[in-house]
Amino acid sequence: MPRWGMVIDLDKCFACQSCTVACRMENNTPVAGPDQAGKGRAILWNEVLPFIEGEYPRLVATMIPRPCMHCDYPPCTKVCPVRATYKNEEGIVVVDYNRCIGCRMCTVACPYGVRYFNWFPPEWPEELKQHLNPDPEVAPRPKGVVEKCSFCIQRLHKARQKADAEGRAFMATDYIPACVQTCTGHARYFGDLDDPTSLVHQLAHSPRAFRLLEELGTEPKVYYLKQG
Amino acid sequence: MHPENKNETVILNPLRKVGLADKLLWATLLGLLLLGIGVWIRQYVLGLGITGLNRPVYWGVYLTNFVFFIGLAHSGTFISAILRLAGQGWRKPLTRAAEAITLFSLPFGVASILVDMGRPDRILNLIWFGRYESPILWDVTAVGLYLLSSIVFFYFSLIPDIALCRDRLTQAPGWQRRMYTILALGWRGTPQQYHRLERVLDGMAIFMTMLVVTVHTVVSWLFGMTLQPGWHTALIGPFFLLGAILSGTAAVVIVLAILRKVYRFQHVLPVSLFNSLRKLLITFLLGWLYFMIAEHLTIGYGNMKEEMVVLQDKFSGNYALIFWSMAVLVFGVPLLIFLIKGKDSIGWMVLACVLINIGMWMERYIVIVPTQISPRLLSVSGQGIYLPTMTEALITVACFAGFTLLYAVFTRYFPIVPVWETAESLPVGHEAEPALQTGSATAD
Ligand code: SF4
Ligand code: SF4
Numbered sequence: 001m002p003r004w005g006m007v008i009d010l011d012k013c014f015a016c017q018s019c020t021v022a023c024r025m026e027n028n029t030p031v032a033g034p035d036q037a038g039k040g041r042a043i044l045w046n047e048v049l050p051f052i053e054g055e056y057p058r059l060v061a062t063m064i065p066r067p068c069m070h071c072d073y074p075p076c077t078k079v080c081p082v083r084a085t086y087k088n089e090e091g092i093v094v095v096d097y098n099r100c101i102g103c104r105m106c107t108v109a110c111p112y113g114v115r116y117f118n119w120f121p122p123e124w125p126e127e128l129k130q131h132l133n134p135d136p137e138v139a140p141r142p143k144g145v146v147e148k149c150s151f152c153i154q155r156l157h158k159a160r161q162k163a164d165a166e167g168r169a170f171m172a173t174d175y176i177p178a179c180v181q182t183c184t185g186h187a188r189y190f191g192d193l194d195d196p197t198s199l200v201h202q203l204a205h206s207p208r209a210f211r212l213l214e215e216l217g218t219e220p221k222v223y224y225l226k227q228g
Numbered sequence: 229m230h231p232e233n234k235n236e237t238v239i240l241n242p243l244r245k246v247g248l249a250d251k252l253l254w255a256t257l258l259g260l261l262l263l264g265i266g267v268w269i270r271q272y273v274l275g276l277g278i279t280g281l282n283r284p285v286y287w288g289v290y291l292t293n294f295v296f297f298i299g300l301a302h303s304g305t306f307i308s309a310i311l312r313l314a315g316q317g318w319r320k321p322l323t324r325a326a327e328a329i330t331l332f333s334l335p336f337g338v339a340s341i342l343v344d345m346g347r348p349d350r351i352l353n354l355i356w357f358g359r360y361e362s363p364i365l366w367d368v369t370a371v372g373l374y375l376l377s378s379i380v381f382f383y384f385s386l387i388p389d390i391a392l393c394r395d396r397l398t399q400a401p402g403w404q405r406r407m408y409t410i411l412a413l414g415w416r417g418t419p420q421q422y423h424r425l426e427r428v429l430d431g432m433a434i435f436m437t438m439l440v441v442t443v444h445t446v447v448s449w450l451f452g453m454t455l456q457p458g459w460h461t462a463l464i465g466p467f468f469l470l471g472a473i474l475s476g477t478a479a480v481v482i483v484l485a486i487l488r489k490v491y492r493f494q495h496v497l498p499v500s501l502f503n504s505l506r507k508l509l510i511t512f513l514l515g516w517l518y519f520m521i522a523e524h525l526t527i528g529y530g531n532m533k534e535e536m537v538v539l540q541d542k543f544s545g546n547y548a549l550i551f552w553s554m555a556v557l558v559f560g561v562p563l564l565i566f567l568i569k570g571k572d573s574i575g576w577m578v579l580a581c582v583l584i585n586i587g588m589w590m591e592r593y594i595v596i597v598p599t600q601i602s603p604r605l606l607s608v609s610g611q612g613i614y615l616p617t618m619t620e621a622l623i624t625v626a627c628f629a630g631f632t633l634l635y636a637v638f639t640r641y642f643p644i645v646p647v648w649e650t651a652e653s654l655p656v657g658h659e660a661e662p663a664l665q666t667g668s669a670t671a672d
Contacts, residue, residue, distance in 0.1 A: 040282035040612055049605060066605065075455055081364035082350075082357040101353050102276075102346015104286040105364055109454040113284055113606040117346065119277030143275040144346030213604060216455055 002172055003091045004151055005193035005221035006180065007203040008065055011228070012187035013048075015063035019179035019188070020046045023067075025131065026152055026178035028138045030122030043116040045149040046179050062227060065188075067179065068093060068114045068149035069212065069220030076106035076115060085146070091193075091221055092151050100145040107146060111213055112220075115148045151190075152177035172198060193221060229417040230392050231651030235496045239645045242491045243397060246640050257633035264626020267619055268343055276346055278619050284603045285614035287596055290344035291450075293624055295468070295592045296475070297337035297631070298371065298447050300585075302440055303476030304330030304378065308385075309436040312429070318504050320649045321497055325487060326480045327382045328644065332634040334375045336627040341367075343623055363453045366446045374443045381432050383411075384425060388648040391415035404641065422654050444469040451595065458538035458599035461527075467519045474512040474558075475588035478581035481505050483635070485578045487644055496645050502577050506570045509581070513563050520555070534604060541598045546611070551594050557587030 023029070023046040032042040051062040070093050077086050077093060084100035087093045107115040122140040124132065132140070137154035141147050156175045163170035172192040180188040191200040200223075203209065208225040233239070271278055281288050304327035311319040342348045358365050393400075394408035415421065448468035451459040481502065488497045527535045542551040562580035569576040601612045638644070648654065 036277070040284065041277060042283075079362045079364070079453065081359065081362040081368070082353040083359050084353075084357075099350070099353055099357060100347065101350045103344070103364055104346065105362065105450070107283070107286045108451075108456065108600060111455050111604055113603050116283065117286060118275070119281070120275040143277075146346075 001089055001194075002192035003194040003221070004070070004156075004175075005091070005191070005200050005204065005223065006067065006070075006151070006177075007189040007200050007209070007223045007225065009185075009187045009189075009203075009225040010062065010064065011225065012185040013063060013065060013183075014185050015048050015050075015065075016184050017048050018182045018184050019065055019067075020044055020048060022178040022182035023149070026133055026138070026155075027150070028122075028132050028140050029116075029147070030118075030140065031124050031128065033123075036119070041119050043118070043147065045116070045147070064212070064224065065179075066112065066114070066212070067177075067222060068151070069112055069218065069222045070149075070151060072219035072221060073217060074110075075216075075218060076110045079105045079109045081105065090156075092153055092156075093148075094150050094153060095145070095147055097141045097145050097147065102144040102146065104146065111216055111218065115146050117146050118143045152179075229655040230395065231388070231417070231648045231654045233647050233651040235645075235650065236392075236396075236647055238493065238496055239643045239647050240393070240396060242639055243393065243641060243643065244399070250636070250640060253636060254633060257629045257636070260629035261626050261633060264623045264629070267622045267626070271343070271619055271623075272348065278617065280614055280616045280620060282612065282614065284606050284612045285597060285600045287344070287600065288614055289593070289616045289620040289624060290340050291596050292589065292592045293627055294337050294340035294344070295447055295596070296589050297333045297340060297627065298444060299468075299472035299475045299588065299592070300333040300479050300631075301330040301337065301374070301378075301476065302444060302469075302472040303480045304328065304382075305374075305436050305440040306473050306476060307480060308381070309433040309440065312433045313437060318501065321645050322480060322484055322501055323649060324382075324385070324646045325483055325644050326476075327378070327385070328635060328638055329476065329479055329483060330378050331382050332631050332638070334371070334378065335634075336631050338371060338375070339630075340627060363446065363449045367450060370439070370443045370446045374439050377432065377436055377439060381429070381436060384432070385429055385646065385649070386642060387411075387413060387415050388417060388422070388425070389643045389646060391417060392647055393643070407641075417655055419655050422648075441469060444472040451599075456599050456603070457532075457534040458527075458595070461523065463519065463523050463526075464595075467523060470512065470515050470519060471588055471591060474509070474516055475585050477505060477508055477512060478562075478584040478588075481509070481577055481581040482585070485574050487639065488574070491639070491644075493645065496650070499572055499574065502574055503571060506566055506577060509584075510563070510566050513559055513566070513584075517559055520559075537602050538598050541602065542594060545598075546601070547594055547598045550590055554587050554590040554594055557583045558591060559587075562587075 024044070027045055029043045029045055036042065046065060046067045049064045049066050051064060053060045053062075070087075070091060072091065074087055074093050080086070081103060082099055082101055083096075085093065085095045085106050102117070104117055107117055118141055121143040135154050137157065155177060159174040160170050163174055172195060176190055180190040189200050189203055191198040193201055193204060195201055203225065204223040206225060209223045210226060211220045211223055214220075279288070307319050307326035308323040342351065345351070354365070354368055358368070360366070390408050391412040394405065394412045397405070397408070445465035445468065448464045452461065452464040454460060484497055484501065487493055524539065527539050541547050562584050565576050565580040570580060597614055601614060603612070606612070
């Protein structure tokens with residue numbers, strides 16, 4: 001059973017935000033509009049967070065792209081009263097939109113601010129509407145439920161089907177989330193963390209590797225490679 | 229057979245006539261309640277976006293109301309169960325008034341959660357798919373049990389008085405008399421019946437006491453079980469519990485004073501009762517200060533980065549105004565009033581208790597919001613903001629109106645002071661417990 005994980009090389013990331021855009025197109029996250037976004041209602045499964053230290057001109061900026069960490073000990077799934085969010089056997093933390101009661105306990109429990117609530121029914125400008133991903137697995141979520149990055153799990157399902165159809169064994173490299181595929185700086189790596197031969201495994205064990213808020217014991221499966 | 233109580237007429241007086249003033253009051257409260265329900269329906273249709281909630285402040289006024297109403301509910305159980313176990317006879321005249329607070333505030337605690345839910349239509353998922361690893365299920369269970377057992381406890385102790393109404397209020401409209409007959413369950417008031425009733429109530433009191441401690445602790449664990457700075461502390465449970473008992477007891481004072489004035493219960497609810505409550509309240513206030521200092525000193529002294537963000541926000545940041553006015557309202561002014569003016573003065577006591585309750589609402593708010601406003605990673609893009617909207621305000625008003633409405637109506641149809649518990653003597657053969665005698669002495 002693979003244990004999916006991601007590595008993001010901060011030296012290579014130049015904060016172009018194409019991951020954020022790719023994620024939006026792949027996963028049909030609604031457009032909040034400037035007004036609602038100003039109120040903190042934007043839904044961005046992937047977000048590039050700017051950590052600025054010091055003041056101009058002596059300033060160190062670290063841009064950290066932040067998908068869901070798909071924690072091995074996820075505080076979010078623990079508190080869900082109805083198992084609407086859970087970690088599947090392959091370590092991906094998913095949300096069941098048909099079951100979520102919208103209590104937002106998971107959103108306050110996630111230390112990474114990764115989970116988003118649908119404050120309104122989803123909306124898109126007319127032009128964008130025609131380009132929604134037709135995959136039923138990412139059909140727009142109704143108002144009142146929580147959603148978040150799923151490592152594009154629909155792509156995993158599709159990759160498996162494809163391998164089946166072609167009559168060959170599924171390989172970890174068949175599956176790649178949209179943000180990783182798009183990343184302009186080739187800063188993102190994805191694969192099976194448990195496979196010692198995989199690139200992600202090796203990078204995750206590099207001396208440059210670190211994880212966000214490691215001290216909380218959530219065991220994130222998204223690793224970063226220190227910049228500099 | 230009915231107990232002899234020289235105050236019987238006075239106590240039953242409010243039940244004899246529903247005046248125009250009552251109807252006006254009820255209509256106003258009902259209007260506010262319906263308005264709130266309307267606003268909730270609108271919120272359900274449009275989405276929770278019409279509140280001030282956002283990311284990162286996912287929980288706001290509704291959760292504050294939830295904690296507050298569950299806190300108010302602690303009054304009744306505290307007075308009737310805990311003081312019953314402690315053999316405090318003076319509590320007797322005010323037991324029912326206090327229990328009614330419990331009974332009528334719990335539904336609005338529950339309602340606040342429903343209002344807060346994104347998908348209240350899926351509430352049954354809690355039953356089909358409920359999992360006990362989640363603190364929400366602990367809450368559902370504890371609050372549910374608490375509501376059920378409060379109803380039973382309340383109803384049992386009401387039965388002898390319903391039977392009294394059935395036999396005394398012969399002028400009442402037909403439906404009202406029928407209601408009494410049905411609800412009295414054929415109570416005859418034999419010594420054995422009283423004996424059995426007392427035993428059941430004593431037994432339930434033990435259960436209720438355990439439940440009351442559990443309920444508010446579990447409510448606090450909604451917050452305490454997360455890893456968030458400011459919430460993740462073992463003290464949050466006891467602190468919430470003490471706060472609940474404080475605001476609940478203060479609410480009892482307010483309610484008693486109103487009943488005393490409006491229904492002319494001066495003899496039934498003597499000033500001595502208020503003085504006893506005053507002593508309790510002073511104790512709770514000091515306890516509250518103790519928790520407050522223990523909590524904040526530990527965090528401040530430890531000086532851990534993440535915790536300090538929240539602490540500083542409360543002490544000197546955006547929430548300083550609310551925080552310090554809360555401290556003055558809950559603790560400072562009320563303690564001064566109790567110590568200097570409170571004795572024998574109901575007016576001052578009520579003022580202090582109103583301040584305590586306003587302050588306690590703010591305290592709940594100040595626990596819930598500042599922690600969320602600067603979450604660990606997101607604060608890089610600036611602090612969050614949370615400004616409740618009209619929707620939240622109207623629904624809050626509706627909850628308070630609903631609570632008052634239930635209370636006001638109840639007092640017009642059922643004796644709000646227990647006649648049998650304050651009686652000089654119960655039907656012969658009943659072994660009066662010593663506390664009972666003290667009770668009637670206080671009622672003189
Ligand atoms: S990052 Fe947050 S949402 Fe993702 S698994 Fe961890 S706790 Fe859950
Ligand atoms: S908001 Fe949905 S997913 Fe999150 S804890 Fe509540 S029911 Fe579970």
